[in-house]
Amino acid sequence: MNQPSNQIANTERRDFLKISLGLALSSTGSISMMSLASAEASGTLNAYVNINADGSVTIYGPNPEVGQGVNTSLPMIVAEELDAKWEDVQCEAAPVQQQYGMQFAGGSLSIPMRWDEMRKMGATAREMLCRAAASQWNVPRDELITADSLVRHGPSGKSAHYKDLVAAASLIAVPDEADVRLKAPADYRLLGKRISNASAEGIATGKPIFGIDAKVDGMVYASFVKCPSIGGVAKSANLEAVRALPGVIDAFILDGTPGPYNFDIRESHTIQSGVAIVGKDTWSTFKAREALKVDWDLSAASQDDSDVIEAEALAALAAGKVEAEIERTGDVEAAFANAAMTADATYSTDFVSHAQLEPQGVLVSAATSAVEVWTSSQTPVFITSNLAKLLDVTPGNITVHQLRGGGGFGRRLSNEYIFEAALISRRVGAPVKLQWKREDDMAFDYFRAPTYYRLQGAVAADGQLVGWKNLVAAASADGENANYGASYRPYDFPGKVIPNVAVEQSFVKSQTPTGAWRAPISNVYAFAEQSFIAELAHKAGQDHRDFLLNAIGDKGWIKEGDMASLNTARARATIEAVTKAAGWGRKLPEGHGLGLAFFLSHSGHIAEVAEVSVDGKNITVHDVWVAADVGQVVNLSGLENQLQGSVVDGLSTMAAQSISIKNGAVVQSNYDSYPLLRMPQSPRVHVDVLNSGYRPTGAGEPALPPLAPAVCNAVFNACGERIRALPISKAGFTIV
């Protein structure tokens, strides 16, 4: 097996940020290490490692923690190379500073982009401790070994704890990179083990560690009311009456910036107009909203209607309306003309909300030119530059604190609520805790875009899939460019695998803001593609697994060295493992069906099988099997948790989640009209982690896309009904 180089080029990542990730991807930690070689002895060996006097080791996690486990897994990588005793390690969120590079959580990138840096940080610190011991004991460096926060010298029997060496080590010049050896995977003691989340006890005992929990002296509370129709502007409001309400300190209009409100995390200091209500506690501001009357100017407001968007999209697909070409290989027309069998089916999905359990909220102190922010943003790295522009302050005067986020899923990539709070704080001259209501969170999301795919397949006389057409109807604000997440990106499968492929696009108008939602595009496209593959297999009279394996073929690693690229050997291994675990082909009870799907996203090769039973329109999902290859395992417990959670989240989303838009406004408002899966509906989940030894890649996203097609394929096998639209409640189905 070829080990890839440092290259982690990836279309998802490019789509995701549309920025130069050069800083992050080339980061070797040299910035952090250069700031060392200090004149004074201390416990600090580099920006990530601090050895404390009591023998504990503080390791800083640079990237935001929103439930994906990186404030445990990134420190684990450092601890492995440092040979720190894990029980004595304290994982802490790093401050937001330039020396920590790309501090964001998105694209399942934290692990892959930090892998080299974290290892080098741990190994360099260990090397410095060893050199300090070698000089103290006057022994050769090569005779020293480390384990459990101790340096040992075998021949003399000497040993010392890191805490007793760190002062001397901190004065040593940082070793050359070439002199710092990294461990071979066979020598890992910590990586690959099941380690509980570093904050597990804080969470279980209610410690105030989340964004919503931030408090400072003198702070006031705020609520911000925007126009339900996106882009409507507050002209006037009964501000005097609202100011007179109990607990209310002030009420005023913020002008906002004109739309459209595109998802742009790098330049995201735009906010919508609205009315701020400031009070002495959260409840006073919420209650005052009931008395607030606003006159909205709707001239620039969205007039979207999701039913119209859907009808126009489906009509464009039915008519074969092509406005742009995305991808073309081979001779597609000939492949279809010569095919023994063809099929044609249209798949669609609705807008969905992030619905992370912690609604947006933030504490900002912007009363003076020294600005401070306490946030659970997924993009702390972009807060400072945007706030500096918004408030006209120097970036050096802005301090950003990272707090734990109650779920991210892409919602916290946008920082507009921080900018709202900053403007409110500046106006009232006090630190402001802005709390969005759940209803605000649902109304003003950057939604997952609705998507519409018309797929056509051609199967040759030998049973092989030889032709593939995909016509996408993409929501578009300007009629020329697809809104975020609304279209398609060229995937290695089918594009680089099926010999004749055409992907084309048409546009339907929509002004509703869309953004990154856990595994953007993949989470909807996988449903269409992997359902359609099962349809083709069925129509061709072939076993679905065999047909899928034949379609994927054995071209190997399509773009060698690129972790994001399809590796057919890894794909086959996950499909074989998952079908074996699920007992593919076994005799099932009456009314049961097994369904299979495979998808590669965010560099994770993942296959899933669902077992369902169908009773009328009630679907019970009994079991889901997952086989996952995300390379070298960092924290097995965290990885398994992500896989299990992605299955449940995938089922939750496909069941009944749908955002509808009328007159540019969101119809649903809370979990009663936008249901999340509940425990009684939740299946058993069996995970099989294939530790393939490739470079580690992220696990927060790739296990979600295969879930919906696996379940829909199982439903077809159980009852013969093919589901082509999500959520499945649209066809009258319920998950019970």
Place this chain on the structure above:
Amino acid sequence: MTTITINGKDHSFNGIDPAMPLLWALRDHAEIQGVKYGCGVGQCGACTVWLDGYAVRSCQLTVGALEGRAVTTVEGLATATLHPVQQAWIDHDVAQCGYCQAGQIMSAAALLERNPSPTDDEIDAAMAGNLCRCGTYVRIKSAIKAASGAMTASALFYNAMEAEEVSA
């Protein structure tokens, strides 16, 4: 003024709207922030606390109506040691983001205090009001079973001790 016993200590709420939900009274006026806001309409369970030992949604109770009542939050669940449910949550590495988990723990602990050996269906029924967007239900269930085992084992142990004392 309303006085409520919170985690064993009396707390007086002065000069606040009696219609304020207990959730916000705890978070903004009593330094109790383990209790979380998820929906405000009784749908998600993130705000679950115990009222006189029963799991309730604190966003659905007004503080003015609770004079003299006893509220337990996740901060007050542990005694000298962690509650077996808290311990099981840590051992089973249940949490992802963790935002829902205080509520999950309070619902699970309330269940086990009354029914130390619940069936799968009883667990489902008791936990159906607590949402988890991160999808940790699989682990919540196994943690509840582990805590149930720990609580049943300690109950058997104490029962046996009492039996010894009686027969001695």
